[in-house]
Amino acid sequence: MFLVKRASFYLLTFWAAITLNFFLPHLMPGSAVGAVMARAHGEMGPGALHALELAFGVNVHQTLLQQYGIYLSHLAHGNLGISFTYFPEPVSQVIASTLPWTLFLIGLATIISFVVGNLLGIYAAWRRGRPLASVLPIAFTVMAAMPYFWVALIFLYVFGFLTGWFPITHSIGTEVTGIFHRFGSIMYHATLPALTIVITSMGGWMVGMRNNLVSVLSEDYVILAEMKGLPEREIVANYAARNALLPAITGFAMSLGFVVGGALLTEIVFSYPGIGYALYQAVTNQDYPLMQAIFLIIVTAVLIANFLVDLLYSRLDPRVSND
Amino acid sequence: MDQDTKTPPAFAVEHLTVRYPSERGWVQAIRDVSLQVERGKLVGLAGESGSGKSTLVLAATRVIRPPQVAVDGQSFINGRSILNLRDAELRKMRWSTFSFVTQSAMNALNPVMRLRDQMRDTIRAHDRSYQPSVADARAREVMDMVELPSSKLLSYPHQLSGGQRQRAVIALALLLRPDLIVMDEPTTALDVVVQREIIDLIRRLQNDQGFAVVLITHDLSLLLEVAHHVIVLYGGRVMEAGPAEQLVENPLHPYSQALMHSFPPLHGAVSAQVGIPGAPPDMVSPPPGCPFAPRCDRVMGICRTTMPLLQTVGQVDVACHLMNDQNREVKTL
């Protein structure tokens, strides 16, 4: 029953999202053709305007409702259309070549950030009073407060350009062959961008965990666990952290969901081929098909992440499912 | 009485002083308290909220410890000096020698673990040859003792009623057959009928199994029905201590008397409930004399300047200037 209720809620949300997704771009002023003309800065021939309209299939005389119907039927057939920005590349192809990198880099960084941030948060709360435990939250709060763009540029300049320790562009080296070498190259290229994401986003998790844990530590069941003579490790893990983690799970799910939106600034600074830049291109070029597809993916991912969290939450917190 | 010299008391505290640091200065929660709990006895610790009951047992068992508090004096369980014990030794003693039923059973259980697992981990922490099946068998036993169906072992705390939860916490306390169970207001959050049941349960278990109990409550009348011995605490000091029936029949300290009257007896007619007028003292700067002096209706000049010493009157120890010979008549008036 719980599942059925949740599932129908998600289906409804999904429908609302794809409908909004269709209508919103059509309310935006301007057109894709205008954007292409503008980017060419007058370098296109006199017939370009007309030709582009033909190619993009805009100015077709259909009512918005008809277009909505076509959009839904295309969606149902998995047809996401053709990107205007990368014309005539199908949108599915654009996504296939960018999304995996995003999932890998941003997903990995988000998970590392969450895990490390929470572990440090646990340390800072459990050992509060010790110098390191007091310094860590401050240090990472400061990190989180610094503009990401700036941090990323500094890392790129120092660890990429000046020292030459890490590559300054791309997600993999040129003409790298062999599974082993490719894997090595991919990890090597991901190090710097992932590091910048982790260190700038970790502070939030850490401070959140620390604060949650400090209040959980004074709960009777944690004190009782100590009275029971449990090993410290078990008290922290099973009694304190497990309860302190619950509020962070929802936030984590949301950030996992938004992973598919990419990290535009990371991708720009490190020339990393993710979906964030594709979305940015889509928006600046009024590339509706691409925009709609990416928003669709984001919505789907967020909904799936939420659904998984619902499931996970009912496992982690038995109070949720049995009401 | 030579038995006493061979077998040490289940719990003993000597000249214990406990202070909490606070922004306004030291909170002197316990001041030079000594007491003993003989094996197999049920000793009540009574006093209004804030009088230091919890602090006393928690500090004496090192649940609260520096730097949270400053502790002076000595504390012994089964004759072993708790305050000087190594951490690992103490951890071993916990629960197997002395266990707790904490103040609010509502929050004493981990909300995200099944009852069974909260029992299993306790056994595992103390038993090298831990086996889940053996542990579960013991868990079923203690559930039986508190009259809960063992199917409840698979429940999460939120699936139990208040009374069931309290029983579960007691079952947990029995798990490792301790010599001493400290119960801090085990019935406060419960309705009267359930309170009754729990108190009966405790008394029965204590009778059957012979562990010692320190039962903390601010309800003196309750104690008088179940306890062998009662200690009345106020302002971080012992006001009066003695056999339960003595305190029922004839409470000597004006504070004990006031406390007696402020609660209806558990078995008996509900008479008008009278709180004690006034408020407990500020423990950062407690009055120099008797802490009860500001609220006492028979206060004397000396009460405000000098703390009366505990003196033995019959079977009872009392700390009150009224007990001095020259003041006796005043009392009998």
Place this chain on the structure above:
Amino acid sequence: MSKNRSWMWAVPAASALFLAAMGSGAFAAPVGPHVGGSISIVASPHGPWADVFNPFAPGETQDDIVGDIYEPLVEWNGSTGAHKAWLAQSWAWSNSNKVLTLHLRHGVKFTNGQLFTSADVVFTLDMMKKYPAIDTSALWSYMTSVKAEGPYTVKITINKPDATFLYYLTGTYMVPASLWKNKNPVLWTDPNPVGTGPYQLKSFSPQNIILKRNPHYWQKGKPYLQTVYYPSATSNGSVILGLADGSIQWSSIYSPDLRNSFVSKDPSTNHTDVSSGGYDWLYVNLHQYPLNLLPVRRAISDAINRKALSVISESGYSTPSRLDGIDAAQSSWSTPALNKKAAAVYNPKLAESILAKAGFKRGPNGMLLTPKGKPFTVNLVTASSFTDFVSMTSQISSMLHAIGINTNITVTSVSNYSNKMEDGSFSMGVMWGASGPNPFYTLNPLMNTEYSAALGQPAPDNIERYSNPRVQQLANEYDASTSVAVHKSVIDQMANIMATQLPIIGLLNRNSPNEYSSATIAGWPTASNPYWDNSADVGPIVVLTQLYAKK
């Protein structure tokens, strides 16, 4: 892996090279053009590549690469408008300039081994007729037919004389009929392109497109460089780092401080120059009062400090322009008389007196009132992502304010801005204009009603909606003739109209910087040998076929 390493060892490797050069190499005989070596080019940052090599695909994302693979009939120099015979060796007009006969080069082969012939030219052009969506130069609005006469001759008939037709026709890329005949050229991505160009696709990845030398290229022995890398980039910042550490050798990115960030790293090898590419204009809506009054436009022009626009908004790359649409690289089309007439002045006092003479008075708040007594307010529109235009717009706004004209600025999205401009729903805005091999390609579209449209309909070029029958006559004269003298005279008269009528107001000659490194590669156009425009954009094959590795 090799690329990978080069990041790590860039610094030591560079110094080792330097030492070697000092030791013996410096005095060794220079190595001449030979086959071998490689180059990395980033024309501009536009993110990961798409697997699209269709030369008819709209947009500019991949056209720099496509231009190395596919070739046009004639190469046109983007800066000067000079041409170079390419797949077509020669051409001639006949039948009162309505028939164009093209003579194709012999022995040109596609990279699949097939011969390039007139059939391919006819096929390519016919395909544009069949699919108007790829006819971005609207060739078929002039053409009536295209026919092959033997394998190396093509005859094209147009419906009326048009001298600009040649330029747009011969810039079109030629594709092999055999491979395209069953394709829809609008939707075909062409992932394995086969062209006649100096390079062919070696491998594609969204991060790097790698081209290899076409060994059977029709220019015998060329190209010299074995491999061309096109790494993708998402920001100017990373391109500059790549230029500075030597991993990129050629780019055409815009960066305000190239001297510091690039040239100064090694002035002996790191160079910049500029390509000139048309004008930035201040468009004025001629349907709006009082902008339709000539004195008002004249005053606005005189109130604008073009030097400040150049230095503050364009880091000095783009330079103050004349008023007549003849840019610096095309000055041979001008005359001394025109030079004088078309010079822009900066004289706010003069501007104020022109307005006063035209009946504009100061209102109570010190700002101008039109002769009709209404406050004189103009709205400027610009696009937020064109930061240079935004900066120019706000400068112009304060310059106009200084002579008493109230201004409002609307900053919007690129596409909204360009739609507003095209539809004529603007009063003033800074924008580019058309350009081509000579000033006619600039002036005619800007002033000819053929390139205009009703208000509310998109106009391709004449967005201020200037209407002057004389311009039409001149355009017809130009189109009817192939004589340079006639063309010169038409341009002179059109430029005169532009400079005196000011339908729109010239601001800057748009120049864009190019960056290149001669550390490992030689053969670049230089100040002393400016054989071609040095832009890495848009199929840079004339330069690319000259470049060779230094060792």
